[in-house]
Amino acid sequence: MRFATWNVNSVRKRLDGLRRFLKGVEPDIVCLQELKCVEQDFPTLELLGEGYRAEVIGQKAYNGVAVLSRAAARETVRGLPGDAADEQARYLEAVFDGAHGPFRVVSLYLPNGNPAGTEKYAYKLKWMERLEQRAAELLETEVPFVLAGDFNVIPGRADAADPAAWETDALFLPEVRNAFRRLLNRGFLDVAAARFSGASGFTFWDYQGAARARNNGIRIDHLLASPAMADRLTGVAIHAETRDWPEPSDHVPVVAEFDV
DNA sequence: ATGTCGCATTCCATGCGA
Numbered sequence: 001m002r003f004a005t006w007n008v009n010s011v012r013k014r015l016d017g018l019r020r021f022l023k024g025v026e027p028d029i030v031c032l033q034e035l036k037c038v039e040q041d042f043p044t045l046e047l048l049g050e051g052y053r054a055e056v057i058g059q060k061a062y063n064g065v066a067v068l069s070r071a072a073a074r075e076t077v078r079g080l081p082g083d084a085a086d087e088q089a090r091y092l093e094a095v096f097d098g099a100h101g102p103f104r105v106v107s108l109y110l111p112n113g114n115p116a117g118t119e120k121y122a123y124k125l126k127w128m129e130r131l132e133q134r135a136a137e138l139l140e141t142e143v144p145f146v147l148a149g150d151f152n153v154i155p156g157r158a159d160a161a162d163p164a165a166w167e168t169d170a171l172f173l174p175e176v177r178n179a180f181r182r183l184l185n186r187g188f189l190d191v192a193a194a195r196f197s198g199a200s201g202f203t204f205w206d207y208q209g210a211a212r213a214r215n216n217g218i219r220i221d222h223l224l225a226s227p228a229m230a231d232r233l234t235g236v237a238i239h240a241e242t243r244d245w246p247e248p249s250d251h252v253p254v255v256a257e258f259d260v
Numbered sequence: 261a262t263g264t265c266g267c268a269t270t271c272c273a274t275g276c277g278a
Contacts (some may be wrong), residue, residue, distance in 0.1 A: 061267045151266035
């Protein structure tokens with residue numbers, strides 16, 4: 001099965017590009033982030049017309065995540081456990097029945113956290129703690145799963161064209177990279193890191209400063225496979241060409257194939 | 261020279277978030 005994750009930066013603005021991606025790549029599962037709309041405004045019917053069902057958590061203007069799938073989800077978990085007061089639409093789990101048993105998909109939009117040292121930064125670190133806790137719970141179930149989305153973490157110096165420019169940024173501070181590594185060290189495979197290095201792994205180019213033309217990119221969209229899921233990995237791709245389509249998202253899709 | 265986007269509102273101009 002083909003799994004994709006894509007921060008679309010407004011699903012309504014990106015509907016044509018999303019359709020083009022679905023037709024061209026034919027993913028079975030698509031994790032979307034930054035929908036930037038409430039659930040009532042999500043293009044559910046339009047995507048059904050393309051053959052995809054949608055589980056959606058929306059929010060006005062900001063955030064918003066979804067899981068598109070050919071087959072219906074058997075079960076969902078809406079929102080990241082660990083803080084009942086957190087109302088930001090950043091986390092959605094969906095469980096599906098595969099050929100070898102159930103598997104789980106998480107679509108997540110980890111907080112940006114800038115500027116560092118503010119409440120936003122503290123929220124990011126706390127959110128990462130909650131994510132690690134939830135990941136630990138899911139690992140204990142031994143049901144294969146993927147954590148997919150915009151992590152807003154540049155894992156290493158090779159994952160930025162100009163790492164020096166990110167030294168004080170909440171996407172690259174040691175504290176944040178360490179939290180990401182703690183998560184990885186629980187046994188996840190960062191599937192793109194396994195197949196790409198340097199610029200070939202970039203997933204984001206800012207709209208500003210002609211970043212795409214200068215290839216001033218970073219790798220922040222990740223697809224992490226649990227150990228049982230990683231055993232079933234058969235392919236990885238990054239669809240950087242979408243960044244050059246008309247009215248593109250600033251992020252591009254990461255795609256992985258699993259025998260599930 | 262924050263020079264780009266997308267969204268929202270105080271709505272054709274500005275603030276926020278990224």
